[in-house]
Amino acid sequence: MNPLEIMQKIPITLIVAAALFLPGGTETAAAEASEPPALWTARQAVIFALQNSPDSRIAAQRIAAAEAMREQARSAFQPRINLSAAYAQTNTPMYSFGNILNQGSFSNDIDFNNPGRTDNLNMKAEVLYRFYNGGQDTAGQEAADSGYLASQNNRRTTEQMLGFEVVRAFLNIVQAQDQVEARQAEFAAIDSSLKVATARYEAGDLLKADLLNIEVEKARASENLIISTHQEELARKIFLNLLGLGEGSVKISPEASVDQDIPQRADYLERPEIASLTARVAAAEADLARAEGSRYPTVDGFASYQYDQGFVLDGSGDSWGAGLKLNYSLYDGNQVAADIAQKKAEYHALKEQLTKLRLNVNLEIQEAELNYRQSLERITVTEKMVQVARESAQLNRERFKEGVILSSDLIDSEVRLTDALVRQSSARTQYRIAIANVRRVAGQQQFYATTEELLENQP
Numbered sequence: 001m002n003p004l005e006i007m008q009k010i011p012i013t014l015i016v017a018a019a020l021f022l023p024g025g026t027e028t029a030a031a032e033a034s035e036p037p038a039l040w041t042a043r044q045a046v047i048f049a050l051q052n053s054p055d056s057r058i059a060a061q062r063i064a065a066a067e068a069m070r071e072q073a074r075s076a077f078q079p080r081i082n083l084s085a086a087y088a089q090t091n092t093p094m095y096s097f098g099n100i101l102n103q104g105s106f107s108n109d110i111d112f113n114n115p116g117r118t119d120n121l122n123m124k125a126e127v128l129y130r131f132y133n134g135g136q137d138t139a140g141q142e143a144a145d146s147g148y149l150a151s152q153n154n155r156r157t158t159e160q161m162l163g164f165e166v167v168r169a170f171l172n173i174v175q176a177q178d179q180v181e182a183r184q185a186e187f188a189a190i191d192s193s194l195k196v197a198t199a200r201y202e203a204g205d206l207l208k209a210d211l212l213n214i215e216v217e218k219a220r221a222s223e224n225l226i227i228s229t230h231q232e233e234l235a236r237k238i239f240l241n242l243l244g245l246g247e248g249s250v251k252i253s254p255e256a257s258v259d260q261d262i263p264q265r266a267d268y269l270e271r272p273e274i275a276s277l278t279a280r281v282a283a284a285e286a287d288l289a290r291a292e293g294s295r296y297p298t299v300d301g302f303a304s305y306q307y308d309q310g311f312v313l314d315g316s317g318d319s320w321g322a323g324l325k326l327n328y329s330l331y332d333g334n335q336v337a338a339d340i341a342q343k344k345a346e347y348h349a350l351k352e353q354l355t356k357l358r359l360n361v362n363l364e365i366q367e368a369e370l371n372y373r374q375s376l377e378r379i380t381v382t383e384k385m386v387q388v389a390r391e392s393a394q395l396n397r398e399r400f401k402e403g404v405i406l407s408s409d410l411i412d413s414e415v416r417l418t419d420a421l422v423r424q425s426s427a428r429t430q431y432r433i434a435i436a437n438v439r440r441v442a443g444q445q446q447f448y449a450t451t452e453e454l455l456e457n458q459p
Contacts, residue, residue: 036245039253042170043447045243046163047458050451052244055162059155066144066151073144076137080128089119089312102308103315117312124306131324134296139289146283153276156451160272162242163446163454167436169239171429173252176232178425183225186418189397190218193410196401210407217411224418258432262372263442270443271361277354284347291343294336297328361441368434368441375431382424389413389420 034051037044050056090096099118100106130137194214200206236250303322310316329336396413399405436446448454 036243036248039251040170041253041459042167042258043454044459045170045239046166046446047454049162049166049243050159050455053162053242054244055158056155059151059158063148063151063155066148070141070144070148073137073141076130076140082126082128083124084126085121085123087119087121089117091117099308099310100313100315102317102319103310103313104317105310105313105315119310119312121309121311122306124304126302126304129301130298131301132297132299134293134298136290136293139286139293143283143286143290146279146286150276150279150283153272153279156272157276159451160440160443160445163451164436164440166239166242167258167446168433169235169242170252171258171432171436172235173232173239173250174258175425175429176228176235177252178428179422180225180228180232182418182421182425183221183228185421186414187218187221187225189393189414189417190214190221190411193397193400193407193414194218197407200403205403206407213407213411217414221414221418258436260432260435260439260447262435262438263444271441272443274354274357274361277350277357281347281350281354284343284350288340288343288347291336291340294339297326300325300327365441368437372431372434372438375427375434378427379424379431382420382427385420386417386424389417393417 034048036048090099093113093115096115096118097110097112099120100110100115102120102122194211197206197211197214201208201211239250240246240248301322301324303320305318305320307318308316393413393416396405396410400407400410439446445451445454448457
C-alpha cells in the first residue's frame with residue numbers, strides 16, 4: 001500500500017485532532033500560564049494577571065473579532081471571482097438544443113422537438129463588482145473601524161480595572177496579615193494576664209468574678225483570632241482568583257512596596273471608557289449612514305467566460321458575457337424608513353449615554369480624590385491612637401500585676417490597643433488603595449501609565 005492510500009484511510013477527525021496538538025496547530029493552545037513567583041510583589045501580581053487572567057484574554061479575543069469585522073468590511077470593496085464546473089446529460093428538448101448550440105454542433109437536420117440525448121461539461125469563470133450602493137460599503141467600513149477602536153479601549157478599561165483589583169487584593173492580604181498579628185498579640189497579652197490573675201486568685205488577692213472576666217475575654221480574643229485567620233485565607237483565595245489561578249500558596253515578599261506615584265489632576269477625557277463609548281457613537285453614526293444609503297439604487301458590473309464540451313456529439317464551444325445591472329426598490333413596505341428610524345434612535349441614545357458617562361466619571365474622580373485626602377488624614381490619627389493605646393496597655397498590665405486596677409480596666413485597655421492596631425492597618429491599606437484608585441480614575445495602569453510600559457519594564 002502506497003503512502004497516498006494510507007493517508008486516504010486515516011479518518012479526517014484524527015488528522016484534525018493531531019493538528020490541534022502540533023506546535024502552532026492553534027493560536028489558543030499557544031498561550032500557557034506563566035510560572036507564579038515564590039514571593040509575590042504587587043507589581044509582579046499585576047503583570048501576572050495581565051498575562052494570565054481570563055478577563056485579559058477575553059478582551060484580546062474581542063479585539064481579534066473586531067479586526068475580523070474590519071476585514072469583512074474592507075472585502076466589500078473587492079471584486080468577487082467565482083469558478084464553477086458542472087457535467088450533465090439530458091434529453092429535454094430545450095436543454096438539449098441549448099447544449100447543441102453551445103457546443104457548436106448545430107445542423108439543419110436536427111429535429112427541434114426531439115433533438116435527442118446530449119451531455120455537456122460546462123466550466124465558467126465569473127467576475128462581479130459593485131460600483132455603487134449609496135455609500136453603504138464606506139459606512140460599513142467606518143462602523144467596523146470604530147468598533148475596533150472601541151474594543152481596544154474596552155481592553156484598556158479591563159486591564160486598568162484588573163490592575164486596580166489585583167493591587168487592592170494584594171493590600172487586603174497585607175491588611176489581613178496585620179490584623180492576624182494584632183489578634184495574636186491581643187491573645188498572648190490576655191493569656192499572660194490570665195496567668196497573673198490565676199496566681200493572684202490562688203493567693204486570695206483576686207475575686208473569682210475578675211478571673212472569670214479575663215477567661216471570657218481570652219475566649220473572645222480566640223474567636224477574633226479565628227475570624228481574622230479565615231479572613232486572611234479568603235483574601236488569598238480572592239487574590240489567586242484574580243490572577244487566573246485556581247489553587248496555590250500566596251507568600252507576600254517582606255520587601256514588597258506598593259507605593260505608587262499620584263497622578264496630577266485626572267483628565268476624564270483620557271479615560272478609556274469614554275474613548276470606547278465615543279467610538280461606539282461614531283459606529284452608530286456610520287450605521288445610520290449605511291441605513292440611509294439603502295434608499296439609493298445599486299449598480300453592479302459583471303463579466304463571465306464559459307467553455308462547453310460535449311461527449312455524446314463530440315462538440316465544444318466557448319462564450320462570454322459582460323454588462324451592468326441597476327437595482328432600485330420602489331416600495332419596500334416602509335422597511336428602510338423604519339430601519340433608519342431605529343438607527344437614528346440608537347445613535348441619539350448613545351450620545352446621551354456619553355454625556356452621562358462624562359458626568360459620572362467626573363464625579364468618580366472627585367470621589368477618588370476625597371477618599372485619598374481622607375485616608376491620608378486617617379493615617380496621622382491612627383498612628384497617634386496606636387502610640388497612646390500601646391503605652392496605656394503596658395501601664396495597665398503592670399498595674400494589674402500590682403493589684404491596683406480591676407480586670408475590667410485591663411480588658412478595656414487591651415481591646416483599645418487591638419482596635420487601634422486594626423484601625424491603623426486599615427488606614428494604611430485604604431491609603432494605598434486610594435492611590436491605586438486615583439491612578440485608575442486618571443486612566444492609568446498601576447505602576448506605569450500604560451499596560452505596554454508596565455509589561456516592557458517587567459522586574
